[in-house]
Amino acid sequence: MMPDMSQVGEAETKEWVPDKTAPVVMFDNVSKQYGRINALTGISVALSGGVTGVLGMNGAGKSTLFKLVMGKIKPSGGVVKLFGQDPWKNTAPYARVGFVSENEKMHDWMTALDFITTFARLHGLTRYEAQKEATRVLNFVGLGDVMLKQIGRYSKGMRQRVKIAHALVNDPELIILDEPLQGCDPLTRTSVMNVIRELGRMGRTVLVSSHILHEIERITEQIITLHNGRLLALGNSHAIREMLDQHPPKISIMCADPKALAKDVIDIDEVRGLSIPSENNLVIETQHFGVVHAKLPGIIVDNSHNVWGIDNPDDDLESILHYLTGGS
Amino acid sequence: MNSVWSKLDRKATAIAEFTIRQYRTRISTWVVLGVGLGSMLLVALFYADAMNTKIEARDNDQDSYDWDQDGYPTGQEILHGTDPYDSASYPVGVDPDPREKWIDEDDFNWDDASFASISKVGYDDDGDCRREGQLVSDSQKDYNGDSIPCNIVLIYSNYSDYLIISSDGNVDEDPDDEKYGKEALHRAFILGVGKMGIVYLLGIFLPLFLATGLIRDEMTNGTMHFMIAKPITRGEILFYRMLGYLGIVWPFLIALCLLMSLVTGFLGPSESFFRFSDLGIWFTICIAAMLVTLVYGALFSTFGILWKQGVVLAIIFAAWELGMAFVSILAGGDSAILKFSVIGWGLMIVDAGAALTWPDLAMFIEMGEWGGGNNNCQWGTDGDDCGSLIGSGPLRFFSSGHGLGVSDWMAVLIASLVLMIQAAAAWFIGQSLFKGKEMDD
Numbered sequence: 061m062m063p064d065m066s067q068v069g070e071a072e073t074k075e076w077v078p079d080k081t082a083p084v085v086m087f088d089n090v091s092k093q094y095g096r097i098n099a100l101t102g103i104s105v106a107l108s109g110g111v112t113g114v115l116g117m118n119g120a121g122k123s124t125l126f127k128l129v130m131g132k133i134k135p136s137g138g139v140v141k142l143f144g145q146d147p148w149k150n151t152a153p154y155a156r157v158g159f160v161s162e163n164e165k166m167h168d169w170m171t172a173l174d175f176i177t178t179f180a181r182l183h184g185l186t187r188y189e190a191q192k193e194a195t196r197v198l199n200f201v202g203l204g205d206v207m208l209k210q211i212g213r214y215s216k217g218m219r220q221r222v223k224i225a226h227a228l229v230n231d232p233e234l235i236i237l238d239e240p241l242q243g244c245d246p247l248t249r250t251s252v253m254n255v256i257r258e259l260g261r262m263g264r265t266v267l268v269s270s271h272i273l274h275e276i277e278r279i280t281e282q283i284i285t286l287h288n289g290r291l292l293a294l295g296n297s298h299a300i301r302e303m304l305d306q307h308p309p310k311i312s313i314m315c316a317d318p319k320a321l322a323k324d325v326i327d328i329d330e331v332r333g334l335s336i337p338s339e340n341n342l343v344i345e346t347q348h349f350g351v352v353h354a355k356l357p358g359i360i361v362d363n364s365h366n367v368w369g370i371d372n373p374d375d376d377l378e379s380i381l382h383y384l385t386g387g388s
Numbered sequence: 389m390n391s392v393w394s395k396l397d398r399k400a401t402a403i404a405e406f407t408i409r410q411y412r413t414r415i416s417t418w419v420v421l422g423v424g425l426g427s428m429l430l431v432a433l434f435y436a437d438a439m440n441t442k443i444e445a446r447d448n449d450q451d452s453y454d455w456d457q458d459g460y461p462t463g464q465e466i467l468h469g470t471d472p473y474d475s476a477s478y479p480v481g482v483d484p485d486p487r488e489k490w491i492d493e494d495d496f497n498w499d500d501a502s503f504a505s506i507s508k509v510g511y512d513d514d515g516d517c518r519r520e521g522q523l524v525s526d527s528q529k530d531y532n533g534d535s536i537p538c539n540i541v542l543i544y545s546n547y548s549d550y551l552i553i554s555s556d557g558n559v560d561e562d563p564d565d566e567k568y569g570k571e572a573l574h575r576a577f578i579l580g581v582g583k584m585g586i587v588y589l590l591g592i593f594l595p596l597f598l599a600t601g602l603i604r605d606e607m608t609n610g611t612m613h614f615m616i617a618k619p620i621t622r623g624e625i626l627f628y629r630m631l632g633y634l635g636i637v638w639p640f641l642i643a644l645c646l647l648m649s650l651v652t653g654f655l656g657p658s659e660s661f662f663r664f665s666d667l668g669i670w671f672t673i674c675i676a677a678m679l680v681t682l683v684y685g686a687l688f689s690t691f692g693i694l695w696k697q698g699v700v701l702a703i704i705f706a707a708w709e710l711g712m713a714f715v716s717i718l719a720g721g722d723s724a725i726l727k728f729s730v731i732g733w734g735l736m737i738v739d740a741g742a743a744l745t746w747p748d749l750a751m752f753i754e755m756g757e758w759g760g761g762n763n764n765c766q767w768g769t770d771g772d773d774c775g776s777l778i779g780s781g782p783l784r785f786f787s788s789g790h791g792l793g794v795s796d797w798m799a800v801l802i803a804s805l806v807l808m809i810q811a812a813a814a815w816f817i818g819q820s821l822f823k824g825k826e827m828d829d
Contacts, residue, residue, distance in 0.1 A: 183619060
């Protein structure tokens with residue numbers, strides 16, 4: 061699949077209508093405590109079809125929510141249903157689910173093909189069927205030509221895509237991705253986002269979490285926000301768009317000579333503001349996040365800038381959440 | 389063919405295969421297996437050395453000495469009725485024997501021995517009992533009072549498992565030390581290395597290093613989620629991972645037992661080129677080691693699930709098992725406390741196997757300790773067993789009865805069954821702990 065260089069984020073998701081009758085995922089007044097810490101409180105939500113973004117800062121309870129769906133942990137209160145069954149007690153519904161953990165550890169000694177094939181066999185496939193399926197999903201995530209290499213020699217973005225391929229191997233109806241964009245370079249970000257959108261288009265239910273509003277916003281319009289373990293209902297995404305105007309997305313670049321880079325970057329029309337908060341850091345403000353991200357690599361390479369990190373700081377999320385919680 | 393069973397089978401082979409490959413990529417696996425093999429080869433070297441060292445022939449009845457310095461050894465003088473303590477008295481017209489002829493000159497003739505309550509064995513090879521004359525009185529000739537002169541009566545009590553050796557004077561009193569010693573050391577080596585080396589030490593250390601992390605390592609590495617996100621229960625994961633562990637450990641044990649059986653088979657005392665009869669004992673050692681590693685594997689992986697530092701629990705348990713191994717070896721298999729151990733049942737299999745391989749084992753030990761019935765202890769320098777033959781001590785130490793009060797075959801069967809039940813119980817506890825475990829990585 062070719063990465064979407066335009067980065068326009070045309071999320072084509074279905075209208076989100078919570079279907080209480082037979083939802084793929086259902087939370088009914090679910091809470092989870094770790095000792096005396098409330099990780100989740102009173103979560104009630106039902107999801108079916110389309111891409112749903114789960115937004116929240118680190119520690120907001122996104123991973124806890126997903127672990128509950130995957131039956132990795134047991135709810136302290138309330139009912140979790142996955143395809144109408146309790147995922148903590150019954151592993152059968154996992155046959156229809158693909159899960160991408162935020163954990164970055166992998167079986168580095170295996171080749172991607174081996175890894176996917178081995179775990180595909182846990183769905184009851186024969187060795188041959190599993191290999192065929194593995195090849196299919198690895199091609200789908202764009203790793204077809206390197207699938208015989210050891211995972212340990214992959215870049216971060218490739219590893220992320222192997223994890224996604226692992227989740228897709230059973231052709232699942234529900235795909236859960238926990239922070240799939242974390243640590244990815246811009247190019248991988250784009251291709252991962254495209255994969256997610258593509259899955260949504262294919263009619264799958266996708267749950268994707270992020271702590272970066274701009275990322276989520278480009279993947280889907282259907283967003284639920286978690287804050288301190290509570291669900292904040294979002295009426296529509298216009299509120300977010302308004303907030304986005306007030307808090308333009310930022311791109312933080314760690315480089316040797318931010319001033320020189322600033323001179324080259326200022327030529328991009330979409331750049332709204334530039335600042336140099338520290339000696340080796342250039343921060344770009346822009347309303348057109350994707351366009352800038354697409355143009356950046358070319359500028360950096362053409363002018364041979366020494367860059368060692370590109371990041372999207374999420375300090376704006378906090379103010380948005382503050383706004384959403386009614387300023388309390 | 390796409391039944392539930394074939395799907396189960398696919399999952400099992402996938403995880404077992406994965407586990408084996410995972411072991412192969414770890415250096416620790418090769419270190420543990422290498423140390424195991426190396427130490428076995430080392431003891432095999434000691435064994436080869438012992439088998440090639442001549443055991444000094446002892447004059448058990450001390451009749452090779454020429455007390456009166458007339459050139460005739462004591463044994464020859466007694467045979468001819470002359471006085472061994474008088475230099476003027478010696479057999480006239482007979483060439484004096486070399487001293488060596490009167491060492492090891494009256495070996496065991498116990499082939500008719502059995503565990504019937506009474507069996508009569510022994511033959512006076514050197515003729516110093518059968519000889520007519522004043523030095524050996526009639527009462528000495530039939531000391532055991534069975535009306536047959538110059539034989540040995542073995543009284544075996546089935547009830548107390550006790551053998552009484554009642555010998556007439558000068559019968560089988562100077563046995564072949566080399567012949568007995570080699571056989572005894574050979575058997576003692578197999579039992580010692582089999583019980584302590586393979587069944588206990590390898591049986592504990594292989595699972596300690598290979599099984600404790602079977603589930604725990606995946607949990608701490610944070611790679612468990614790949615497996616538990618699949619439609620497979622956690623009990624299955626533990627079971628199939630165990631299969632992978634056994635896929636490494638069992639072939640290793642089988643190869644090791646085979647290797648050691650070849651070493652002892654070719655180097656051991658034998659009339660043919662290979663001691664085929666010993667394959668039985670090595671077979672039971674192998675079975676015992678396999679079952680013991682199965683139980684420890686299930687137990688230690690359960691410890692790993694239970695606690696992050698599960699290896700600590702495993703080491704504590706290993707210490708208990710070491711104690712039980714010594715109880716089994718020193719006090720025998722009938723100690724009641726052994727029923728609460730794993731190793732106790734494992735060693736029972738070997739003990740029963742020894743009894744099956746060497747039906748004469750108990751008698752063979754008694755035979756060596758009796759050693760011709762001589763008590764030539766030097767006051768203050770020799771121990772109580774100074775009359776016994778070389779090799780009987782170690783063999784006594786390493787062999788014990790299985791103590792189950794059933795036939796040897798039955799004992800192998802029962803002990804194997806108990807070990808399998810123990811393994812199943814450990815797995816059951818492990819999988820229920822695993823099921824209740826929240827994966828919070």
